[in-house]
Amino acid sequence: MPVRVKVCGITRLEDAQVAVREGAAALGFVFYEPSPRYIAPAQAAKIIESLPPFVTTTALFVNESADAVAVIAEQTQVDLLQFHGDESAAFCGAFDRPYIKAIRMRPNADLLAETEAFSSARALLLDAYKPGVPGGTGEAFNWDEIPLELRHNIILAGGLTPENISQAIKQVAPYAVDVSGGVEASKGVKDPNKLARFFQEVARAENR
Numbered sequence: 001m002p003v004r005v006k007v008c009g010i011t012r013l014e015d016a017q018v019a020v021r022e023g024a025a026a027l028g029f030v031f032y033e034p035s036p037r038y039i040a041p042a043q044a045a046k047i048i049e050s051l052p053p054f055v056t057t058t059a060l061f062v063n064e065s066a067d068a069v070a071v072i073a074e075q076t077q078v079d080l081l082q083f084h085g086d087e088s089a090a091f092c093g094a095f096d097r098p099y100i101k102a103i104r105m106r107p108n109a110d111l112l113a114e115t116e117a118f119s120s121a122r123a124l125l126l127d128a129y130k131p132g133v134p135g136g137t138g139e140a141f142n143w144d145e146i147p148l149e150l151r152h153n154i155i156l157a158g159g160l161t162p163e164n165i166s167q168a169i170k171q172v173a174p175y176a177v178d179v180s181g182g183v184e185a186s187k188g189v190k191d192p193n194k195l196a197r198f199f200q201e202v203a204r205a206e207n208r
């Protein structure tokens, strides 16, 4: 099965269009105000309604209130919710949309237990752990820490770049990868050349 690519941290229509043209299966919008990739829901809604079909749109939240999640999901009409904080499975599953749960790879993270706890999630997304930073760190973690039996079901994130994505896919063989900072020109602005190289490297890793 070909690895799916989600490009996260979209703040501009032109970046969404380039990502889709290069082959993104999904786009992510960050609704976490301290992030330099934050996008106002109204602006995200405009981008989302202009997308062609068959591109999954994802709304990223960090410890947001249930009311805000529900309002933003309705306003933007995203397909999928991404919870990137300390949300419980009960919280994540309380909305009228499917969700993915980000797990930050703390030392000794028990992914088998997390998989059981978040059995209602469509998938777990694995990101690097950096104390005090909820995500988007641009840092990779040690992929050997992912239990072999989970590798084909996870979304691999954290510090992926055109330089390391080929190795990541060969080593982990994940269901999907999620890239943000590694394809940026500056925070919140994607670089078309880096995006193109990233997708070329994905294809190369899969011998396409």
Ligand SMILES: O=C(O)c1ccccc1N[C@@H]1O[C@H](COP(=O)(O)O)[C@@H](O)[C@H]1O
Residues within 6 Å of the ligand: 008, 009, 028, 030, 032, 035, 036, 037, 060, 062, 084, 125, 127, 134, 135, 136, 137, 138, 139, 157, 158, 159, 160, 178, 179, 180, 181, 182
């Ligand atoms: O992008 C952010 O600013 C962000 C803020 C808070 C939580 C998550 C965030 N981004 C997500 O983190 C991972 C890894 O990002 P990177 O490729 O290392 O930059 C990815 O899912 C981003 O969407």
